[in-house]
Amino acid sequence: MSDPMIGRRALLRGAGGLAVLAALPSLAACGTGTSRASSGGGKGGGKTVVVRNSGGSYGDALQQAVYTPFTQETGINVQVVNLQATQMQAQIKQGRPQFDLIDIGMMDLAKFTAQDALETLDPDRIKSLKRAQLPKNQVTDHSVAYSLYANCMGYRTDAFGGRKPESWADFWDTKAFKGGRSMCNPDADLPELEFALLADGVPMDKLYPLDVDRAFKVLSRLRSDIKKFWDSGPLPGVLLSRQEVTMSTVWDGRLADLQKQGVPVARQLNGARRQFQGYGIAKGAAHVDAAYQLMDYALRPEVSAALAKVFPTSPSSPVAYAKLTKEERNALVGAPQYYDKGFDVDIDWWIKNEAAVSTRWLEWARG
Numbered sequence: 001m002s003d004p005m006i007g008r009r010a011l012l013r014g015a016g017g018l019a020v021l022a023a024l025p026s027l028a029a030c031g032t033g034t035s036r037a038s039s040g041g042g043k044g045g046g047k048t049v050v051v052r053n054s055g056g057s058y059g060d061a062l063q064q065a066v067y068t069p070f071t072q073e074t075g076i077n078v079q080v081v082n083l084q085a086t087q088m089q090a091q092i093k094q095g096r097p098q099f100d101l102i103d104i105g106m107m108d109l110a111k112f113t114a115q116d117a118l119e120t121l122d123p124d125r126i127k128s129l130k131r132a133q134l135p136k137n138q139v140t141d142h143s144v145a146y147s148l149y150a151n152c153m154g155y156r157t158d159a160f161g162g163r164k165p166e167s168w169a170d171f172w173d174t175k176a177f178k179g180g181r182s183m184c185n186p187d188a189d190l191p192e193l194e195f196a197l198l199a200d201g202v203p204m205d206k207l208y209p210l211d212v213d214r215a216f217k218v219l220s221r222l223r224s225d226i227k228k229f230w231d232s233g234p235l236p237g238v239l240l241s242r243q244e245v246t247m248s249t250v251w252d253g254r255l256a257d258l259q260k261q262g263v264p265v266a267r268q269l270n271g272a273r274r275q276f277q278g279y280g281i282a283k284g285a286a287h288v289d290a291a292y293q294l295m296d297y298a299l300r301p302e303v304s305a306a307l308a309k310v311f312p313t314s315p316s317s318p319v320a321y322a323k324l325t326k327e328e329r330n331a332l333v334g335a336p337q338y339y340d341k342g343f344d345v346d347i348d349w350w351i352k353n354e355a356a357v358s359t360r361w362l363e364w365a366r367g
Contacts, residue, residue, distance in 0.1 A: 047076040049290035053103040055082040061311035062103075069306075070297045076290050085112075092117045092283050100285040101294055106276040107347045109143035114351075118142040119281040125292040128299045132317035137344065138276050145276035145316040146298055147307070150333040150342055151189060152272040154236055154250035156243065157264040168199040168271050171247055172222055179246025180227035182239050185365075186358040187231045190275075190350055192249055193219075193357065194343070198271045208346040212357060216364055229365060240265050252333040253312030272333055272342035276316055308332060 051067075053059050059080060067078040081099050085108065091097040102109065102118070112118050120141055123129055129144070138145035155165055160177050170177055183192050193215035194207050200218045202211070227245050230236050236248035237258050252272065255265050279298070281291045297303060304315035305323035314334025315321065321329050321336060329335040333342065 047074075047287070047290055048079055049076055049101060049287045049294050050079045050081060050099040051101040051103055051291075051294065052081050052083050052088060052099045055080070058311060058313070061307060061313075065307040065310050066298050066303060067294075069303075070294055073297070074293060076293060078294065088112075088282070089115065089117055095284050097282040097284055097286075099282055100287045100291040102280045102282055103277065104280075106138065106143060106145050106278045107345070107350060109278050109280045110140075110347050110351060112280060113140070113142045117283050119283055119285065119288065121281070122292075126296045126299065128296050128301075131319065132299045132301055132304070133319050134299075134316050135344075138278070138316055143278045143280040144295065144299065145278040146304060147277045147313045148274050148316050148334050149277070149313060150252045150269070150272040150274045151184070151192065151195075151249050152252050152333065152342075153247060153268040153270075154240060154255050154265055155247040155268065156240055157266050159246040164266075165247065165268055166270060167268075168195045169201075171195070172199040172218070174222070174225050177247065180244060181222060181225050182228050182230050182236055182245045182248035183226055184249055185229040185231040186361055188233070189251075190345065190354065191357055191361045192273070194273055195249065195271065196222075204271060204343050207343065208349050210349065210353075212353070212360070216360065219364065223364075223367070237263075237265070252314075253331070256312055256331060269333060269338050269341045272338075274333070274342050274344045276344075277313070278316075 053062055059082070063080070067080070071077055083099065088097070088099065088102065089112070091099075102112070109118065121144065126144065129139070134145060153165060153168070153171055156179075157164075159179055163177070165171060165177055171181065174181070183195075193210050193212065196215040196218035197207055197211065198204065200214065228235075228239060230239070230248065233251050233254055236250040237254050239245045239248055240255075241258060241263050250267065252267060252269070255267055258265050279295045281288060281295075285291055299317065301315070301317045301319040302323055304317050304320035307313060308315055308320065308324060309328065312331060314332040316334065318336060321332070321334075324332075329337070
């Protein structure tokens with residue numbers, strides 16, 4: 001994803017997205033992207049851990065809430081690199097990764113796992129794991145989720161005579177809820193087939209395996225009302241602000257600033273599609289012990305809560321929400337009161353089908 005919060009869609013494409021990388025040895029020594037080290041005093045000792053994240057405002061938040069206090073507590077300096085997946089995989093294949101801890105989407109970590117690019121994790125070395133009480137499906141042999149985001153519905157509150165859309169069926173109902181629509185482009189996120197199926201009456205717990213033909217049939221019913229396919233996180237808010245559309249799919253948290261500015265927008269979390277951000281340790285990492293220590297630190301519920309206070313990302317730890325104010329919890333899609341409203345992306349299904357679905361989506365969008 002081109003968005004700095006997630007940094008995933010431009011990195012890997014389809015189930016075989018990493019398979020071609022063995023042919024890219026020239027990238028093995030690449031260190032393109034920015035690099036920085038955490039500041040602040042610590043216990044000393046000169047130890048370092050190199051973590052890959054997607055940078056931007058999310059990287060700044062990680063620096064403030066995680067890396068700097070980690071260095072102050074442990075004396076381990078955190079160096080940050082912003083590498084593309086091709087660069088990371090090429091370095092790992094040559095046995096010389098210039099990074100230790102990978103911070104990226106859990107779907108992408110599953111792809112790295114399939115290419116034997118991650119170390120097998122030792123749970124005993126992640127002491128905060130039990131205390132964090134992470135969802136079982138977000139802890140694997142090679143990766144651990146620490147935060148989540150969701151695609152949900154955003155809408156103008158002044159567009160429907162006081163009525164509020166309650167479901168994806170309402171998103172599709174352009175007679176009762178008039179106005180243009182916007183949905184995401186595969187360059188921004190996974191095609192939103194699940195929303196079409198929910199609009200057509202498929203129960204949330206029966207979505208997978210997705211009925212692709214049915215989903216595209218439902219999407220076609222809305223095609224003439226889709227004014228633009230968004231390809232960056234801010235764009236849905238821009239379209240809603242300008243009244244170019246009355247409803248759009250949107251990454252949760254993207255409307256908060258607009259609401260503070262008085263723009264009449266709101267989100268609907270029924271049927272929200274969750275995806276998780278996680279950590280994995282690069283195969284052959286030079287600083288494995290320090291990588292474990294940083295992962296362990298970042299998974300502490302109080303640290304997850306600190307990150308949520310400076311950036312609108314939801315902790316994957318349910319325990320973390322008790323350390324936030326009611327107002328802060330209400331803003332986060334991962335909060336306990338919202339959790340049953342949404343569903344988790346089926347990573348395995350999408351890894352197998354993403355390339356084919358994205359190709360079909362592009363043909364469909366062109367009409």
